Amino acid sequence: MNEREFISALRALATSPEARGLEDDAAVIEIGGETLVLTHDTLVDGVHVLEGQDPADIAWKLVAVNLSDLAAKGAEPVGILVSHMLGDDDHRFIAGLREICETYDVPLLGGDTVRAEGRRVWGCTAIGRAAHRPVPSRSGATAGDTIYLGGPIGRAMTGFESLRDDGEQDDTSYRRPTPQLELGEKLASLVTAMMDVSDGLLLDASRIAHASQVTLSLSSKALEPLAPQGRLDEALRWGDDYVLICTGPARLEAELPLTPIGEVLPRGAAAVMLDGEPPHGDLGYTH
Amino acid sequence: MNEREFISALRALATSPEARGLEDDAAVIEIGGETLVLTHDTLVDGVHVLEGQDPADIAWKLVAVNLSDLAAKGAEPVGILVSHMLGDDDHRFIAGLREICETYDVPLLGGDTVRAEGRRVWGCTAIGRAAHRPVPSRSGATAGDTIYLGGPIGRAMTGFESLRDDGEQDDTSYRRPTPQLELGEKLASLVTAMMDVSDGLLLDASRIAHASQVTLSLSSKALEPLAPQGRLDEALRWGDDYVLICTGPARLEAELPLTPIGEVLPRGAAAVMLDGEPPHGDLGYTH
Known part of the structure; x- marks a missing residue:
């Protein structure tokens, strides 16, 4: 099993x-x-x-x-x-x-x-x-919503590598992840769906897509500044970042520390799209 | 540590x-x-x-x-x-x-x-x-209380042995312990202290004694019918029985399926006494 x-x-x-x-x-x-x-x-x-x-x-x-x-x-x-x-x-x-x-x-x-x-x-x-009812869940994302990320991705990946290899990169993100409790409480009344990125952004985004019966369409241009340079592909599939991903109305980034990373589409052939295409290979948790 | x-x-x-x-x-x-x-x-x-x-x-x-x-x-x-x-x-x-x-x-x-x-x-x-407040705890046993047991001891011990040795004894008590939920709810408003026997009767009785700053004085004559024949000494030190032990007013056995097994004394030299003497050797969990 x-x-x-x-x-x-x-x-x-x-x-x-x-x-x-x-x-x-x-x-x-x-x-x-x-x-x-x-x-x-x-x-x-x-x-x-x-x-x-x-x-x-x-x-x-x-x-x-x-x-x-x-x-x-x-x-x-x-x-x-x-x-x-x-x-x-x-x-x-x-x-x-x-x-x-x-x-x-x-x-x-x-x-x-x-x-x-x-x-x-x-x-x-x-x-x-x-803090708010209904309690946010994975289901609830609706076509037209904006997708947001509450922080960077891939830092746990570089931190893990540094810790494993006695490297010089900052390994705090891997050793001591930061739960986004304050952000989550503020978002609870604003979002249509929310979860934390624990198994990799693509895999966790696909879980929202499945639960909400929509497609999450992500933009690598929006995601690149959030990932270690030149390693977006891996960062999208690595887990342990524990930043919040959520869907909701446009322009929430004006009030809260969020980055818009794409939009919710009606359910298409793929649960998650990256720059208009299904992502290649496995979606997540490769470590 | x-x-x-x-x-x-x-x-x-x-x-x-x-x-x-x-x-x-x-x-x-x-x-x-x-x-x-x-x-x-x-x-x-x-x-x-x-x-x-x-x-x-x-x-x-x-x-x-x-x-x-x-x-x-x-x-x-x-x-x-x-x-x-x-x-x-x-x-x-x-x-x-x-x-x-x-x-x-x-x-x-x-x-x-x-x-x-x-x-x-x-x-x-x-x-x-x-079901009742205050919630029963290990502390609260008072000199003069009667000590009760909610069921037999040592059946998990004989069940374990039978399961281990492919024996013919009933091993249900070891494999599938029965939580005394109904009895616990009924007792909640009546007892001065309560816990379940998970690590052996003597050891768990000593925990009530320490928490309540009293001595629990047990009677082997009262306990013998609750234990496998000739094996009271082991049954008192074996765990996994998950019967309730509690202290409270006299004669609760008239209303509920309890056996009086001793009485609470002011704190003496030993936390637990058996027939007026401190029990020999270790108190519990010998398997």
Whole structure:
């Protein structure tokens, strides 16, 4: 069973109408007059982080990728639960956890620790309170909307390379991604669709296109200044950037730190177009 | 850093007064006029489940241990998030997940899937709505209270042995633990302290004793009928039973399926006493 088959089996199981978490970044539930957003992400050593990375960076990333899912829902963090596999340098893990919790003012509510031989795995669940209803999702993009990106892409890629090769490039974007919580909250009432770019811009754009039954038409001219020089093709397919992608009315860039990168078209043959053509090769997550 | 040091470092970090999840089975938060209970547990292949076990049983246990944490809080499940590491027989994992979600009428809200080489790890977060406030915790047991157990102990132990050795004993208790959700909800307004027995009765009783600053005095005569014949000593130290242990007024067994197993004393030299003596050797989780 591959991931898509597994998720589609899960979705068949999740008959609850709220079970949007299975096809979206997060689950949305109504409770006690509040709309809560719940998300869980797992990091695996050597897969989502480099083997031998500082556990402080791992703790930061573990929490950051979950907060980024909350950002995509325009949700304010209520707290996190962390699952930690004990190992070397656990005090560094604690230090990184403290840093990110303080930086984003997120309470650590609880969690679990396990001890086991073998490859280490970490989990985090984040709970947030939605700033706006309806909560933004992947579906909702409409032909005529402008597509926006909340920041640069490809910096995690160059950061990863530098960290792996002991290079001199800034590796902060890979080690310590920045969840766009404030931007997400501001966008929640303005956008028609929103998500965070975790698996590569083309792949994540195609997810909005599928969920919204539209085509996302991107412009490489608009994207080039957002990517490392000469590497747009790779940057479009690399993940881990955790910037927000959203669709909505024109000229939002006048009010908010957004870059227009294309427009939403009625659904055509391809989910995503780049300069009027379907992108060549795979759409994403090549690392 | 061992688990105790790690958790105590985490606790120092969790300055929020709600961060009870770090020393308790679950975190309790107030939101939108509701009291929510959040818990996360991780299962590791070969540690918390036998290597080669049917993934349907793993899925069941993964969810059951989290629902058991909700039961200990007297909380009704709102939903779960599941983190699954893809592997062989994923359709069996889905089947087990469906069974437990249907059995306890718990919606699957979302989750995460990862693919990695090496030992498999699963995570589950359960969210519940507290039936009664204040929510029962480990602290609150008072000298003079009666101590109760919600079911037998040691059945997971004999089930584990049978499963491991291809024996003929019933292994259901080990493979498919039963969270005592209904009992927990009924007890929430009656008890002074409550938790579920996951790491062994003596060890978990000592946790109530430490949190409540009392001594839990247990009677082997009362416990013997609840344990496999001739194996009380082991059953007291084995975990995975997921029955509720609670303290409260006398004679609750007249109304509810509980067995009185001892009484709460003012804090003495030992956290737990068995027939008036501190138990010999280690308190728990010897498998």
